Amino acid sequence: MSGIRQLFSGRWSFPGVRIPVGERAGLSSTAGFLALVVALFACAPLAAQAGSTVPNAVPPEGTYSGKDVPQPIEFPHDIHAKINGINCMYCHTYARRSKVAGIPPTSKCMGCHSVIATDKPRIKQLTEYWEKREPPHWLKVHDLPDFVHFTHEKHIKRFVFDNPELPVEQVSEVCAFCHGDIKDMTVAKKQKPLTMGFCRSCHEANNGPFDCWKCHK
Amino acid sequence: MSLDKMKRREFLKVLGWGGVGTTLAGCDMPTTVTVQEGEEEVVAYLAPEEYVIPGIGVWYATTCAQCGSGCGVHGRVREGRVLKLEGNPDSQVNRGKLCQAGQASLQAHYNPDRITAPRVRRNGQLETIGWDQALALLEEKVGPSSGLAGERFAWVTDTVSGHQAVLLKAWMEAVGSRHHYVHEAVNDAVWRAVCRDMLGDENPRLRIDKARVILSFGADFLSTWGSTVQNSARYAEFRTAPRGVLVQAEPKMTVTGANADLWVPVRPGAEGVLALAIANRLAAEHGRDLSKLPADVQQQVRAYDIDKAARITGVSAEHIARIAALLNERAPSLVLAGTPAEGHARGYDNVAAAMLLNIVLGNVGKTLESGAGFPFPQLAAKTGGNRELLDFAAALESKSFDVVFFKGANPVYTAPEALKLKEKLAGVPFKVAFTQFEDETAQQADLVLPLRSMLEDWGTHVPTAQPEQMLISLQQPLMEPLYPETRGFGDALLALLKLRKAPQYAAYDDYYAYLRNAFAALPATLKQGAISDQQFWTRAVQKGVIEVGAGSGSLTARVAAFTVAEPADQGRPYTLVPSAGANLHDGRYANLPWLQELPDPISKVVWDSWAEMHPITAAKIGAKTGDRVRIESDHGAIEAKVYIYKGMHPDAIAVPLGQGHEAYGRYAQGRGVNPLKILGLATETKTGELAHHATRVQVTRIADKVGDKLVKLGGSEAQLGRKLVATVTADVYARTEGEA
Numbered sequence: 001m002s003g004i005r006q007l008f009s010g011r012w013s014f015p016g017v018r019i020p021v022g023e024r025a026g027l028s029s030t031a032g033f034l035a036l037v038v039a040l041f042a043c044a045p046l047a048a049q050a051g052s053t054v055p056n057a058v059p060p061e062g063t064y065s066g067k068d069v070p071q072p073i074e075f076p077h078d079i080h081a082k083i084n085g086i087n088c089m090y091c092h093t094y095a096r097r098s099k100v101a102g103i104p105p106t107s108k109c110m111g112c113h114s115v116i117a118t119d120k121p122r123i124k125q126l127t128e129y130w131e132k133r134e135p136p137h138w139l140k141v142h143d144l145p146d147f148v149h150f151t152h153e154k155h156i157k158r159f160v161f162d163n164p165e166l167p168v169e170q171v172s173e174v175c176a177f178c179h180g181d182i183k184d185m186t187v188a189k190k191q192k193p194l195t196m197g198f199c200r201s202c203h204e205a206n207n208g209p210f211d212c213w214k215c216h217k
Numbered sequence: 218m219s220l221d222k223m224k225r226r227e228f229l230k231v232l233g234w235g236g237v238g239t240t241l242a243g244c245d246m247p248t249t250v251t252v253q254e255g256e257e258e259v260v261a262y263l264a265p266e267e268y269v270i271p272g273i274g275v276w277y278a279t280t281c282a283q284c285g286s287g288c289g290v291h292g293r294v295r296e297g298r299v300l301k302l303e304g305n306p307d308s309q310v311n312r313g314k315l316c317q318a319g320q321a322s323l324q325a326h327y328n329p330d331r332i333t334a335p336r337v338r339r340n341g342q343l344e345t346i347g348w349d350q351a352l353a354l355l356e357e358k359v360g361p362s363s364g365l366a367g368e369r370f371a372w373v374t375d376t377v378s379g380h381q382a383v384l385l386k387a388w389m390e391a392v393g394s395r396h397h398y399v400h401e402a403v404n405d406a407v408w409r410a411v412c413r414d415m416l417g418d419e420n421p422r423l424r425i426d427k428a429r430v431i432l433s434f435g436a437d438f439l440s441t442w443g444s445t446v447q448n449s450a451r452y453a454e455f456r457t458a459p460r461g462v463l464v465q466a467e468p469k470m471t472v473t474g475a476n477a478d479l480w481v482p483v484r485p486g487a488e489g490v491l492a493l494a495i496a497n498r499l500a501a502e503h504g505r506d507l508s509k510l511p512a513d514v515q516q517q518v519r520a521y522d523i524d525k526a527a528r529i530t531g532v533s534a535e536h537i538a539r540i541a542a543l544l545n546e547r548a549p550s551l552v553l554a555g556t557p558a559e560g561h562a563r564g565y566d567n568v569a570a571a572m573l574l575n576i577v578l579g580n581v582g583k584t585l586e587s588g589a590g591f592p593f594p595q596l597a598a599k600t601g602g603n604r605e606l607l608d609f610a611a612a613l614e615s616k617s618f619d620v621v622f623f624k625g626a627n628p629v630y631t632a633p634e635a636l637k638l639k640e641k642l643a644g645v646p647f648k649v650a651f652t653q654f655e656d657e658t659a660q661q662a663d664l665v666l667p668l669r670s671m672l673e674d675w676g677t678h679v680p681t682a683q684p685e686q687m688l689i690s691l692q693q694p695l696m697e698p699l700y701p702e703t704r705g706f707g708d709a710l711l712a713l714l715k716l717r718k719a720p721q722y723a724a725y726d727d728y729y730a731y732l733r734n735a736f737a738a739l740p741a742t743l744k745q746g747a748i749s750d751q752q753f754w755t756r757a758v759q760k761g762v763i764e765v766g767a768g769s770g771s772l773t774a775r776v777a778a779f780t781v782a783e784p785a786d787q788g789r790p791y792t793l794v795p796s797a798g799a800n801l802h803d804g805r806y807a808n809l810p811w812l813q814e815l816p817d818p819i820s821k822v823v824w825d826s827w828a829e830m831h832p833i834t835a836a837k838i839g840a841k842t843g844d845r846v847r848i849e850s851d852h853g854a855i856e857a858k859v860y861i862y863k864g865m866h867p868d869a870i871a872v873p874l875g876q877g878h879e880a881y882g883r884y885a886q887g888r889g890v891n892p893l894k895i896l897g898l899a900t901e902t903k904t905g906e907l908a909h910h911a912t913r914v915q916v917t918r919i920a921d922k923v924g925d926k927l928v929k930l931g932g933s934e935a936q937l938g939r940k941l942v943a944t945v946t947a948d949v950y951a952r953t954e955g956e957a
């Protein structure tokens with residue numbers, strides 16, 4: 001029955017083995033223990049987590065120490081979102097309309113950068129892409145398995161647009177629930193586990209839907 | 218819990234429960250493997266199209282080209298990829314529904330075995346070349362400079378319709394050839410011939426919805442016979458109150474048979490006798506007047522009273538009487554005859570006897586309506602059967618062709634071994650296959666030209682069975698071609714035409730331009746309400762169909778001469794039933810894993826062939842489910858695992874069509890057996906069709922079930938006390954009227 005095997009041998013294989021944090025980082029067992037202690041500390045003081053300032057919301061619990069992902073252009077989220085205070089949804093414009101937030105099209109970058117900071121090396125790099133008529137091939141940092149249905153639209157609606165006490169200017173604090181302190185990063189790095197337990201903790205605390213098929217459909 | 222509140226001993230205790238993972242889970246750290254970062258690319262648009270929102274699908278209309286039924290399709294496109302198909306509710310052919318083959322056309326499109334560039338045979342091997350070279354080769358071999366007379370060219374295709382058919386015909390005329398063979402291994406050719414002779418219309422509309430009782434001699438109209446999605450919609454109406462009654466008589470239970478209220482196993486080939494006996498009973502018991510029928514037909518009807526017929530057909534006299542009573546009581550009725558009735562030396566006569574019942578019962582004009590009056594005959598579907606295959610092979614025998622083109626049909630696979638088609642094809646100097654896949658026929662070709670998938674191509678289709686409002690269905694590409702070195706079939710035909718008649722077709726850059734022009738040339742009556750040709754076109758593309766009127770015409774009811782023959786049963790002990798199923802059809806869908814994985818509705822077997830037989834037969838052979846048997850005809854043998862089922866006539870052995878591919882990609886190749894290979898070459902007397910249900914076989918058990926099991930869904934056929942189907946004894950029912 002090789003056909004059956006071929007059908008099911010997708011990218012997702014779940015060996016059923018839990019990978020402890022230490023191993024994930026490739027540390028020795030002592031170092032693994034240390035990492036564990038650090039991890040325990042990291043999730044202990046809840047008050048230190050971003051997002052606790054969002055009214056009418058309890059942020060999901062959990063942290064994760066993602067690896068550095070080298071991107072074709074080292075995009076500085078901090079300069080855009082923190083220093084210049086640009087709203088996340090200005091570039092990730094589909095987040096409030098669709099299941100995916102969307103990587104901004106190159107034309108959007110060029111909307112500003114045909115005049116702003118044109119002499120900076122990263123912008124020169126970007127301009128090269130634009131002139132070649134070729135969008136950069138970014139690497140995915142946040143992803144979910146195909147059997148999970150997640151929609152940005154519904155989450156933004158619940159925590160931002162249906163939450164009059166949160167000014168839309170502060171949307172980044174809601175984004176931070178799942179994406180961590182992107183505002184303080186250059187290229188994004190995964191800071192939240194995005195596991196089912198992580199999602200559940202938030203759905204539980206905020207009275208989110210709890211049917212299996214809400215996410216697994 | 219935080220570490221400062223936790224004593225060291227407690228901490229160790231926690232660790233002791235289940236290692237690090239459990240501890241971390243308690244603190245909401247990853248409890249499953251998370252998706253890796255930085256592994257996949259995500260590429261944004263360079264500049265987005267206004268209305269495109271990533272993550273949100275847009276539905277577009279097109280047409281299913283998987284078979285000749287021409288169902289309308291809505292396809293969901295997201296980020297430039299087509300992801301899901303549904304039926305187009307605007308098409309009256311399928312009214313928003315789609316069969317499994319239509320659904321699985323996605324897998325023909327994304328199939329990893331698609332041919333991505335032209336290939337040419339050099340030193341016996343197929344080598345990849347560019348289209349420039351391919352066209353230059355075509356110019357040399359089939360252009361005017363080839364110096365070949367028109368009659369030296371032939372085409373073998375499956376059902377074609379619409380503007381592709383027009384262009385193909387134009388090419389045939391341009392070179393001066395008449396040899397277009399439309400070959401469909403699963404067909405209703407004999408039914409069509411009988412309809413032509415007795416109703417004056419070879420393709421009448423079947424008003425299943427209007428019938429109050431249907432008697433079908435093996436016409437599997439819900440699954441493989443005719444326009445199945447259209448039939449199914451009508452069947453749903455037939456079954457709504459007042460509920461119509463379905464009676465199915467056939468040697469092997471089909472999906473339609475499984476839906477019947479009364480299913481009767483008929484001895485293979487005895488369908489005609491059964492029909493005559495029903496007519497006999499209608500006259501003898503219910504006073505139906507047969508005196509207007511031709512004398513020899515009356516005589517035949519008289520010859521088969523129900524007792525005699527019971528002995529010949531294996532259907533009990535009681536059942537025959539009941540069927541006759543049902544037909545007499547409930548009007549209008551509809552009598553159909555399908556593949557198992559057709560596929561004998563006297564198949565025509567079997568079908569004619571069934572049609573006689575329609576005439577006797579007054580169904581003509583009621584449940585059988587004229588399908589005539591489609592205003593564009595040049596676009597109408599051109600379909601065929603196995604006779605074309607036999608004719609083609611005969612022509613090859615006499616070395617009639619120098620160039621043969623193939624499209625859609627796979628005759629090397631569907632031809633019986635006895636026809637020696639492969640050997641005969643070797644004598645054709647230049648063979649061209651237009652195809653998406655390297656199937657058995659393409660493997661014999663000298664030039665293989667890769668086609669676009671149905672989801673990448675333009676086209677028009679005219680359904681083989683038109684609904685009441687006749688229509689032309691439009692096919693548009695739902696996404697960019699996956700492989701730039703493929704061509705649309707219409708474009709390929711245009712290229713061929715340009716080699717021959719450059720001035721007339723030079724104006725069209727591509728098939729799209731040709732279609733635009735053809736639509737502009739449609740009569741103004743069709744364009745009412747549109748302010749311009751552009752708007753008419755846009756609307757047609759958006760809706761997916763254009764309706765062209767109700768058609769006109771009426772049927773005659775004339776009893777053609779026929780003589781029913783009793784089955785002779787000579788030679789080997791069993792009759793082979795090469796049974797078609799909706800999953801693999803004639804084998805063309807065998808490379809689509811969804812359809813391989815979809816269990817056969819009767820046997821529940823997946824990814825394999827099987828030999829289906831009645832328990833009595835199995836006992837005679839000494840075989841149990843899963844045992845391997847050898848099925849041998851005069852022309853070869855196949856081996857398959859046994860599936861025992863009561864829905865069989867004990868004289869018949871059924872082997873499903875569709876498997877046993879020697880090529881056709883990783884999902885199809887080397888799986889199961891092809892029963893067509895061992896068929897004899899006997900033909901139907903009146904139509905010259907292949908008598909595909911008349912091959913006699915010997916069956917011997919050769920091995921126990923070991924290791925390689927018959928893989929089927931649903932390990933048991935018993936309910937195991939689960940009360941899946943509630944039953945009540947006749948006794949209790951009589952007392953309680955079913956209220957218990």
Ligand code: SF4
Binds near residue numbers: 286320444
């Ligand atoms: S019946 Fe034929 S045309 Fe209709 S969906 Fe099925 S394969 Fe496609």
